[in-house]
Amino acid sequence: MKISILQMPVAFARPDDNIKTLRRMVAEAMRAEPDVLVLPELWRLGFYPQPIAVHADLDGQQSRTVLAELARTNGVNIVGGTVANRREGKVYNTCYVFDRTGTEVASYDKAHLFSPSGESKDFAAGREMVTFRLDGVLCGVAVCYDVRFPEFIRKLALEDIAVLFLPAAWPASRLSHWQTLTRARAIENQFYVIAANEAGTDEQGNHLAGHSAILDPWGEAIAEADESEAILTARLRPGLRQHIRETLNVYADRRPELY
């Protein structure tokens, strides 16, 4: 499986400009013939204009239409970052996933909302973990702040996912946390982590960390971006996870009766 992360620079509260950037970057990324494209968190708006209910995409319709079309016309799977979407009077921070035919195969509402920035007041929290298959590979998704909750990620790991997608809008001021936590989740769970962050500084002065990375199940970054706009591509090795688990099998040595 070949994966390309689109480390997008996001224009604050300007969906049409962001959709243009997305289309440009998808066209460029497709030259490497990836199997999966991965977008960052809140790529349509930035993190995040208020009141969010006014800016949010109604039931994700605009975003889902664009993502489904890009998946279908390019014949590529898309893990669509996240989109603020309004449904039943609430706003969720949701990741939509599409297969190569443009069919939506999963959607995940971010479960842990970042209270320091007020996200937990403005958004409603998801209530479910989500797994899905892309080209037959079992995958899971978590969003940004979710990475700070290892018990949540471990639950996804116990579903036996091979790849964790992690769209984010992670600030530059906590870059070391981003790098450490994403790597730790890959090492402790022995799966691939596809950490897809935004790039640049938006009009509100939010300085995003960039540094998207593709981490293998040994915790090595097989591809890593710097701070600026980037398309980051790497091929996952199908046998590596199995090999690592045969060498150092933390799953066999767990003591769940103690915790």
Ligand SMILES: O=C(O)CCC(=O)C(=O)O
């Ligand atoms: O956990 C952090 O430091 C950043 C989290 C965040 O920005 C988010 O969840 O959107």
